[in-house]
Amino acid sequence: MNTMNLTKWLIRIQGKATDAWRAAWIKRSRSILGAFFFYFVIISLAFVFVYPLLYMISKSLMRPQDVADATIQWIPKEFSLRNYKVAMDYLNYWPGLFNSVLGSFGSAILQIVSCSLVGYGFARYRFPGQGFFLGLVVFTFLVPPQTIVVPLFRMFLDMGMIDTPLPIILPSLLGHGLKGSLFVLIFIQFYRRLPNVLEEAARIDGAGAFRTYWTIMFPLARPAMLVVFLFSVVWHWNDLFEPSLYLRLPEFYNLTQNMALFNGVANLDLQSVTSSVSSGALGAAPTLQNQIMAGVMLTLLPILILYLFTQRYFVESVERAGIAGE
Amino acid sequence: MSKKKGLSIRGRHILEGYMFISIWVIGFLVFMAYPLGLSLFYSINNLELTQGGLQPTYTGLTHYRAAFGSDIAFRPLLIDTMQTMLTQVPLILIFSMFCALLLNRHFKGRGLFRGIFFLPVIIASGAILRELLEQGAAKLPIFLNYNLFYQLRTFIPGDILENLLTYADMLTLVMWDAGVQILIFIAGLQTISPSLYEAAKCDGATKWESFWKITFPMIMPMIFVNTLYTVVNSFTKADNSVMTYIMDSVFKSNNYAYGSALGWIYFTLITIVLGLVFLVFRKSLSASDSRG
Numbered sequence: 001m002n003t004m005n006l007t008k009w010l011i012r013i014q015g016k017a018t019d020a021w022r023a024a025w026i027k028r029s030r031s032i033l034g035a036f037f038f039y040f041v042i043i044s045l046a047f048v049f050v051y052p053l054l055y056m057i058s059k060s061l062m063r064p065q066d067v068a069d070a071t072i073q074w075i076p077k078e079f080s081l082r083n084y085k086v087a088m089d090y091l092n093y094w095p096g097l098f099n100s101v102l103g104s105f106g107s108a109i110l111q112i113v114s115c116s117l118v119g120y121g122f123a124r125y126r127f128p129g130q131g132f133f134l135g136l137v138v139f140t141f142l143v144p145p146q147t148i149v150v151p152l153f154r155m156f157l158d159m160g161m162i163d164t165p166l167p168i169i170l171p172s173l174l175g176h177g178l179k180g181s182l183f184v185l186i187f188i189q190f191y192r193r194l195p196n197v198l199e200e201a202a203r204i205d206g207a208g209a210f211r212t213y214w215t216i217m218f219p220l221a222r223p224a225m226l227v228v229f230l231f232s233v234v235w236h237w238n239d240l241f242e243p244s245l246y247l248r249l250p251e252f253y254n255l256t257q258n259m260a261l262f263n264g265v266a267n268l269d270l271q272s273v274t275s276s277v278s279s280g281a282l283g284a285a286p287t288l289q290n291q292i293m294a295g296v297m298l299t300l301l302p303i304l305i306l307y308l309f310t311q312r313y314f315v316e317s318v319e320r321a322g323i324a325g326e
Numbered sequence: 327m328s329k330k331k332g333l334s335i336r337g338r339h340i341l342e343g344y345m346f347i348s349i350w351v352i353g354f355l356v357f358m359a360y361p362l363g364l365s366l367f368y369s370i371n372n373l374e375l376t377q378g379g380l381q382p383t384y385t386g387l388t389h390y391r392a393a394f395g396s397d398i399a400f401r402p403l404l405i406d407t408m409q410t411m412l413t414q415v416p417l418i419l420i421f422s423m424f425c426a427l428l429l430n431r432h433f434k435g436r437g438l439f440r441g442i443f444f445l446p447v448i449i450a451s452g453a454i455l456r457e458l459l460e461q462g463a464a465k466l467p468i469f470l471n472y473n474l475f476y477q478l479r480t481f482i483p484g485d486i487l488e489n490l491l492t493y494a495d496m497l498t499l500v501m502w503d504a505g506v507q508i509l510i511f512i513a514g515l516q517t518i519s520p521s522l523y524e525a526a527k528c529d530g531a532t533k534w535e536s537f538w539k540i541t542f543p544m545i546m547p548m549i550f551v552n553t554l555y556t557v558v559n560s561f562t563k564a565d566n567s568v569m570t571y572i573m574d575s576v577f578k579s580n581n582y583a584y585g586s587a588l589g590w591i592y593f594t595l596i597t598i599v600l601g602l603v604f605l606v607f608r609k610s611l612s613a614s615d616s617r618g
Contacts, residue, residue, distance in 0.1 A: 035433075042428055046442045048501055052449060114349060121346025125339060133347060140358055142596060144562045146572045147589035150582045151364035152357065174353025184350065209342040234448055300449060307448050311441040318509050 060294035064287045083294035090262045091255060091295055097302065100237060100254040108232035110172040111183055112225050118175045119187025120213055140181040145241065153245060167246040178235050178242065183228045190224035223317035230314055237303050255299045262295050369587035389587035400571065400588065407568045411560045414500055418556050422504040426511030447505035507552045514548035550607045557603060561596050568592055
């Protein structure tokens with residue numbers, strides 16, 4: 001009786017031990033499986049995001065014979081920069097780059113200065129009609145630029161500002177411009193989170209409102225600035241709407257405008273090529289496509305490099321700037 | 327100066343506040359209110375280009391009636407844009423939420439993946455670049471593979487499969503549009519205190535439960551912000567067909583008045599949709615307000 005109980009008990013313990021061991025094993029294998037699955041999902045998603053870039057790089061490096069070669073899918077036999085040379089000529093690269101950098105960086109810096117000032121005013125002061133003005137900021141974000149383009153264009157035309165950079169500079173200077181209201185909102189969110197102590201200390205030391213802002217608060221807004229700067233540069237860089245409206249002289253053309261021209265010319269060429277396929281011009285069209293891809297790469301390269309260097313700080317900054325509301 | 331000195335502290339505070347936002351208000355009056363009013367005025371007039379400038383003659387709602395009556399191109403474009411908006415906005419929201427949840431976990435290479443997930447904002451935010459990419463790079467080879475198409479066809483009936491594949495194609499576009507939304511969601515997820523999850527875990531909540539009971543309600547304001555942003559973005563994107571149509575009627579056919587009317591119709595539509603979004607979210611937002 002006693003021994004039987006003992007053996008029963010032993011078996012039970014053993015069973016429990018194996019159970020525990022098995023549970024641990026299942027747990028571990030499950031977590032390995034989970035990690036595997038997690039990485040599978042995230043890598044395949046990342047692939048979709050990187051794919052256009054890889055596609056462009058691969059296509060832009062191909063020579064005509066590589067395009068014709070059926071064995072080549074991704075990696076050309078020999079890397080050739082010929083497409084880039086052609087695209088550079090078409091794009092009028094260096095003057096275009098200069099205009100692009102000047103336009104987007106200039107607007108971005110102006111927008112940082114003005115939107116931060118306005119955002120600070122909204123975040124740190126309480127005044128009558130604040131809700132109303134805040135509503136107007138959101139409202140500005142909602143109005144499609146096309147609704148007001150005609151009067152705006154007429155206005156700038158009457159003031160003789162067409163074909164000068166002023167129609168882009170002036171709105172940026174006043175906290176508007178391309179998605180200006182969004183940037184104001186970002187700054188509002190950021191300044192709201194800062195503690196009051198710094199400001200109070202500065203005020204007690206006798207600094208005026210503007211000086212407090214400029215010497216104490218503005219330098220603290222670096223995370224928000226970085227976010228706004230990158231967004232503004234990228235959006236201005238890729239924007240075709242404003243420059244093609246207001247800067248119509250060829251010497252003002254930036255890279256994106258040149259790229260649009262290049263693409264337009266190439267499309268025409270492509271049509272004539274495909275319509276004359278019978279005359280033996282086969283193979284030319286894909287090469288043109290490769291040159292366009294090289295052109296796109298050249299247009300994007302400067303902001304890609306900028307993103308590469310700021311990317312690490314950027315994602316951090318988004319968290320600290322608190323893009324999202326409270 | 328002496329008058330300023332006489333102001334109370336509160337009065338000075340108010341004055342300083344107005345000073346800070348004054349540049350924006352001036353900008354608003356010049357670059358928003360005035361053009362907006364003028365375009366409304368244009369839209370109810372006939373404009374004739376004379377030597378003295380534009381000569382308006384009042385016509386009432388003719389242009390608005392024309393937009394829905396004699397113009398055969400505008401209404402289909404409008405409906406089309408609405409449909410794209412209605413299908414894409416939920417997809418973008420779900421997808422960006424999913425990505426943000428993935429990227430918010432602690433794992434090796436998180437910084438790298440975050441950098442990659444934001445890449446489309448850099449690459450695909452311009453109109454031409456987008457157009458170019460859509461020709462080739464957006465089409466993932468998996469969906470173009472005909473072998474796969476025929477293999478799938480044995481399981482799924484043709485019509486549904488076609489639709490599914492168009493959806494799959496659209497998905498890459500949706501993913502490209504989700505960059506900013508992913509960022510907003512990540513920023514939101516960061517604000518949720520980890521102790522909430524710990525408490526829930528102690529009470530025996532599964533991950534699924536704690537998502538619906540903690541993450542989802544806490545992130546409700548961000549869902550609202552993202553919905554607004556996505557709707558506005560999908561309406562005002564540079565490659566939006568209604569936008570191009572309006573621009574064409576303004577600058578190609580020089581029909582300023584009609585273009586302004588179209589712009590106002592479009593703007594009104596956007597406002598209505600956003601009003602609906604507000605209505606839908608009002609209840610859940612006030613709920614999360616009272617809790618927080």
